Amino acid sequence: MVPYFYFEIIYKSKKSRARVGRIHTPHGIIDTPGFVAVATNGSIKAVDSVMLEQLNQQLIFCNTYHMILHPGANTVAQAGGLHTFINRKQPIITDSGGFQVFSLAYGGVASELKSKGQKDIKNSVLKINENGVIFRSYRDGSLIELTPESSIVAQKKLGADIIIPLDELPPYHINQRALKRCLDRTHRWEKRSLEEHEKNKNNQAIYAVVHGGIDKELRAESCKVLSQLNFDGFAIGGSVGKNREEMIEMLHFTMPRLPEDKPNHLLGIADLPSIEQIIPLGIDTFDSSHPTKLARHGHLLTTQGTKKIEQVRWKHDFTPIDPSCSCYTCANYSIGYIHHLFKAHEATAHTLASIHNIAYMNLLMAEYRKKIIRGEI
């Protein structure tokens, strides 16, 4: 019997840890290295599911936190699961919900970096203990308990192809002892998650979340502990450093400590300079809302560099955004028209720009796969 989830490595680079692979899931293949688009609420911002499938965006990331707040995991289950609810045939990955809850507790990553580590547990997060987290829904004020088990149960209801266990996300500014305590708890939570998952695998894969901040000893420990468990892949999580240098240094150290035969995902990072550096380190997939956010801000990714669409230089250019792109936007509209739509504050501007940037990311991924096979990476 063919397993419902497996990672096929097609080519391994001889000069780096980069590899070209295929993640096989019940909803089809994910070619790696592969960009993962973020559909927080079950929709990529400004692009509907059917359009997205035409773009062959093979994997999307939905946020359990948002989905449990609205419409609720039970509602999605009633609809027949996330794929049916949002009308998507291709693979989906969901996270645990922990990232957003701990962001509520400690502030977002950026604000926390700026605040120099002052904890500010806001009213919305009422309790963090060994059992899990209790927080208040910003929608209706109801109390919601997120535990390793309840997150897995919610993700079973959502029915994504790949799920992620609950982790305790420590703030960036934390001493090593506290970070170690966090790490140990996260490992205990991951084991509980795996046990909950194994009660009802539901044709879903589960990735471990590797933690340890930028502490090498703790990252090594996390790799060791989690590699011994029966996870289907690894997501690099926790604090990945305050800047790209720290992140790359951490990944240099971490990646060789993970099993070579399982897929690796980097959580929340997919800017172009980072991608260039993480692929040679053996990262297979990476999610970020960055390319679609750039699109909505009028920054269009092209083979000729980033084009700022609101610049007057594009007003009289009636060629496509990128002459070498064949996406829906480039096939149908000129950069001059997209410029006009941005200037006129038309909503279609965001849609057409987002479509293009997603298409660009996928073209770029295909290029990276070719480069690896040609021995250039």
Add this chain to the structure above:
Amino acid sequence: MVPYFYFEIIYKSKKSRARVGRIHTPHGIIDTPGFVAVATNGSIKAVDSVMLEQLNQQLIFCNTYHMILHPGANTVAQAGGLHTFINRKQPIITDSGGFQVFSLAYGGVASELKSKGQKDIKNSVLKINENGVIFRSYRDGSLIELTPESSIVAQKKLGADIIIPLDELPPYHINQRALKRCLDRTHRWEKRSLEEHEKNKNNQAIYAVVHGGIDKELRAESCKVLSQLNFDGFAIGGSVGKNREEMIEMLHFTMPRLPEDKPNHLLGIADLPSIEQIIPLGIDTFDSSHPTKLARHGHLLTTQGTKKIEQVRWKHDFTPIDPSCSCYTCANYSIGYIHHLFKAHEATAHTLASIHNIAYMNLLMAEYRKKIIRGEI
């Protein structure tokens, strides 16, 4: 030789002035009675041109005022005209730009009705005289002169299938003498427009704008004057009354005074109760942003009545918005998902709702055409 523009009447009602027809244009047919969607800046709000053509939205209305302010008529001409610029193969109608300029002068229709006729010529409109109007661009502060001739020249550059001459839009609260002065000037402007148009027909049709407010004598005069000129159709403009009753009464009086063999357009009105009353009076097309505005506010038009999408009753309904609709939205998504997208403030909500409401309007038009042929109207 087949003329580039002609109106074919397929069926005339025996019990009203309603008729089923086809307006033939260089960019294809417009079935009448037909709803005209409004694409102010060269884009229906939240729906791109290619999607719109899939919906078979046969005629769209673009606003010359907006297009001359950005990107400018010359830019559109450089792109190859409006059809090429926005990538639309089907027919387009443009207005003169006058409506917006006179709205700047007298305030919008609604605010003017509320203000009881106090003139408030704002800074942006600097001069209104026999020659035309001078106003200031809100974009770059430049002075723009809109005359009957310059509006036609701009509309030649835009290249819509149907164009409209500049009219002087009087405020609703105006005495008969002033209204008569306005009417006479509008008629002189329309004659000048027609002369300008005839210098270079450019395969475009030109509709007269019938004026006279709710004054029967003046409406009768307007019909008489304009019917004698070589216009290709008639647009009912000017003040059409402060409520639906006044409008219907005015149309009852006006419509029999227009030639039967030319198409009639009602400017700016396309709410469902009005449509029901204007079709039997012989109105063939009518434009309004109302259906797409309703969509963005979550009011979905269906054969079962208007559904307010944000009501909790739709949360667990996984059937289409309208089971008898086969539009892109209804074919691909449930009302429960659209409800979720609205609740989550996702931009796709506006797109999918707008697609549906436009599809509904076109289905409704097909129904009206059938009803006329069946002798029910």
